[in-house]
Amino acid sequence: MTCSGHPVTVALAASGTRALRFWKRLQTKVDEEVTVSGIEDVASLAGVSKATVSRALSGRGYVSVETRAKVSDAAHRLGYVVSSSASSLVTGRTNNVGVIIPRINQWFFGSILEGVERALLDRGYDLMLYNVSKTVEERSKVFEYFLVRKRVDAVIAVTLEITPAETERLVGLGKPIAGIGGPLEGIPTVSIDDVAAARLATEHLLLLGHRDIVHVGGDVDEQMDFHVHSKRLKGFLEALTAAGIPHDENSYLATRFDIPGGYRVGKQLLGDPRRRPTAIFAAADEVAIGVILAARELGISVPDDLSVIGIDNHPLSDMFGLTTVEQRPDLQGEHAVDWVIRQLEQPGWSPDAGHAFAPTRLVMRSSTAPPRPRTG
Amino acid sequence: MTCSGHPVTVALAASGTRALRFWKRLQTKVDEEVTVSGIEDVASLAGVSKATVSRALSGRGYVSVETRAKVSDAAHRLGYVVSSSASSLVTGRTNNVGVIIPRINQWFFGSILEGVERALLDRGYDLMLYNVSKTVEERSKVFEYFLVRKRVDAVIAVTLEITPAETERLVGLGKPIAGIGGPLEGIPTVSIDDVAAARLATEHLLLLGHRDIVHVGGDVDEQMDFHVHSKRLKGFLEALTAAGIPHDENSYLATRFDIPGGYRVGKQLLGDPRRRPTAIFAAADEVAIGVILAARELGISVPDDLSVIGIDNHPLSDMFGLTTVEQRPDLQGEHAVDWVIRQLEQPGWSPDAGHAFAPTRLVMRSSTAPPRPRTG
DNA sequence: GAAACTTATGGAAAGGTTTCCTGAACCAGG
DNA sequence: CCTGGTTCAGGAAACCTTTCCATAAGTTTC
Incomplete structure (x- = not known):
């Protein structure tokens, strides 16, 4: 040669x-x-x-x-x-990590992907992307046909429910797995503490003096793990209960996790002056922004007539002056990479706990303020 | 770390x-x-x-x-x-395709990635993701260290300038390449016809009777290939010239290719009633949406006082009633996949032309209307 | 000054496929 | 019955590394 x-x-x-x-x-x-x-x-x-x-x-x-x-x-x-083929044939290591992610074109998922990619490349691993929606057959196709095909050393699953059988299959092949987002059955996962984040957001509104608060959460679609929705609702209700504020079925509304979703529900909720709360806690910034847009259109001043808070610290939030509970999906991605790489490089190591909570913090902007004193 | x-x-x-x-x-x-x-x-x-x-x-x-x-x-x-290692060691084929993309978390790029991923998976190829900003050293790191490492059969480069030396290296290794976005030196590329799209948008405004139109384009940053900006400007100017409408340096403004960018420039442009045009052609929907938000805030009615048109058909455009020239980045991604796969599977084949133009179409909504008849 | 390490290098085996080559069986046609 | 083509299957080579083992030289230790 x-x-x-x-x-x-x-x-x-x-x-x-x-x-x-x-x-x-x-x-x-x-x-x-x-x-x-x-x-x-x-x-x-x-x-x-x-x-x-x-x-x-x-x-x-x-x-x-x-x-x-x-x-x-x-x-x-x-x-x-x-030749990486020859090399990995003898070493048994492919030096790439599979990432299963349900969507790409959405801030949360895109940010995770960016974080995962950066961390992986930094460490000399390649990233194999599997953009899989939540339909069972697509997912199992990826599992059976692609992932298991001895092409990846480890798997990072984003907000994806994996069946125990699938988990077992992967672990059985000796491949480290980590999850991001929802709690995944039997595999270590990193995410924010949704309950705490929702509580934090709600408490912020309560501290400002709001008593009439509505939570706009996500509905059960393919956008997000439904655990996210239920946990954020839980945190919301916990905070209300702790403050001794009653709540009923009108305290909660579900919509799609995007700006139009928030806009729709905002229009609907704010359209009726009698039902209008003094504050809205949206489970995601995009929803919150949609609510703000609806409010503006209805001539409702934020924050004078209505306070709005979200979760995420989405890139658009700054422009809308949105107060929010920040999370960093990219860092969550990096964390998951840390986990799998460490398992790869020091065999026998495994995460101390089945779950890690990524930090969140309240970012105060101009969309929240004390409620307008009741006039006569 | x-x-x-x-x-x-x-x-x-x-x-x-x-x-x-x-x-x-x-x-x-x-x-x-x-x-x-x-x-x-x-x-x-x-x-x-x-x-x-x-x-x-x-x-x-x-x-x-x-x-x-x-x-x-x-x-x-x-x-x-x-064992894919063993298999590809002997066949010389890895069955995966490298995708170099400067950003992920932006509609245009995210959509491309989704399209590419879908097309690749359909055909049984895996996708190796390289999220590389435009800095020279990062890109060359990817090129030298990762891509060339015999790990991919083909490369799809999104809006990335590749030097002739790099092109040569890839082609020298017999790996098909295709580009999406800007015209890439020496490699077949698919994109929309930016000049024509801009002309179409401008002509729509002209046809409605607008004579005082400002184009808001992108500035030279890392968000987009600068060719995009110059071509859309060119199409705009061509249409004006063809209609016999004079233009000067005030006919064009540059800003970031996102909603805040459009908002900023909108505030600035529409703030001064004397300079205010009757219509704005934004080079991207996100910019157009930013302009609309600025207009709303200034109490300027769209489309009564101001018509706004964009390019993209961004998911948010519908909500804002934005008239736009639609493009489908996902289909462009599929097209590029088609090209490289065909080259892979029937050796000797190569695209007929160095460039393919993806289709665009005008999507009319409520952000454009004839200009308000002059009073006074 | 010998034993025990440490450092440096080469030969050869191993890793799991695919593919080339060869041969056997079978069938049709002459 | 022989020839030639087609279908089926196995042995072995090839693909390109990495790593084990062996060897040898140089260095330290008692």
Whole structure:
């Protein structure tokens, strides 16, 4: 095996067709003569054995400084890169991590993905993306056909219910798993403390003096794990109860977890002046923003006539002056990566607890204020 | 390092510990008895040779119906899955495609990623995600260290400038490449016809009778390829010129490609009644929505006092009644996948043209109307 | 000055597939 | 009955690393 691939220098034109031609020419050129160099070539160029090349390049085992220099020089000259297939065939490690995520195009999920990606790349792992909705057959297809196919070293599941059988299958293959979002049956998971976050938000409103508060939560759709909704509702009710404020079925409304969802419910809720609360706790910032937009349209001043608080600290929240309980999905992603990587790199290690709560904090802006004193 | 800076409080809820115990039990179970079966085991269980198993399972070559049944039965019983490392070591194919994308958490990019992912998974390929900002060193790190590492069969680059040297490197390795978004030097790319889309939007305003139109485009940041901005500006100016309408430096404003960006520039532009145009063509829906929000805040009625049109058909556009020129980033992603897969599966094939234009269409809503007849 | 380490290197085996080559069985046509 | 083509199956080579084992030189210790 020899490296016959001579470097091709070609002037690139700006025009589209010319660029295309350039590209086609490269294509055919490729067909003619491309050979990629292997470890053998590097070894002979550096005047050492394959074993030494492997050690020099991977940094494992004894290699003298000069030899290492010679080898890496030769490798660089030949443009050598290890075949990850061959490498992982013998080591049993693929160096990539599968990420199952139900949606991408939504702030929460996108941020998680960004965090996971960053953390993974930092540590030299590749990320295999499986964007799987919650339908059972899609998920099991991914599980059976893709994930298990010995292509990933570990799995990070975002807000995805995994059946015990599936968990067992993965763990049975010795692959670390971590979850983000909902509590996943039997696998360590990181998320915020939804109950506490909701309590914090509600307490903020209570502290301001609000007594008439409505919670707008998510409905059971595919957007989120339904646990999120029930927990945030729970925190809300807990706070009310602790403050000795009665609540009934009118204290809670469900809608889609996005701006239009909040807008719809806002219009509906605020349209009737008699039913209008003095404050709304939305389970997500996007919902809160939708509520604010509805309020504006109805001529209801925020925060003078209505206080609104959300959860997330969404990028748009600042623009709307939205008071919110911040969470950082990207850091949750990084945390999950930490877990699986550590399990990968020091076998036997496992998280101390089945669950880690990511920090949250109250971000006060201009959408909350004491309720307007009752006029006569 | 990631989580070290952000303390995570750990709590053991009742259910949490149960889950953990379950998980740990699985762990130890693993240590005791896991053995993964290889092709050899399947062969002996089915009473045939490894070669036959391979043929039966991959569907290549002659295998009798009964043998195939026996083999797949045995494979299923043993829970056998092929080692993709071993497989790709000999075939030279990894069956996954690398996707380089500058951002994830933005509608345009998220949609592309969703489309690419869907198309790839449909065809049995895995997607390796590289979320790379435009900084040179990050990009080259990905190129040199990850992509080229023989881990992907093809590359899809989203809105990323690739240097000729990098292109050459990839093509030199025989890996198909396709781009989405900006015109990439020397590689086939799919995108909308930005000039035409901008012209279409502008012509819509002109047709309604507007003469005083301002274009709000993107500034040169990392959000988008700057070609997008210049092309949409070009289409805008072309339409004005064709209609015989003069334009000057006041006809164009640049801002960030998001809602706050549009809001800022909207406030600034609409704040001064003398400078206020009758219509605004925003280069992106998010910018247009920001403008609408600014207008609302200033008491300017859309579309009575101001028409606004955008490009994208963003999910929020419907809620804001925004007239827009629709594009489908997900379909562009699928198109790019088509290209690379076809090149992979029928060697020698290459796209007819260096560029494909994805379709756009005008979606009329309530944000545009004829200008208010001049009073006074 | 010998024994015991440590450091440096090479040869060879191993890892799990796919595919090439070969041969057997079967069938149709002459 | 022989030939040639097709279908089926097995043995063995090949794919490219990493790692185990062996060897050898250099260094420390008693």
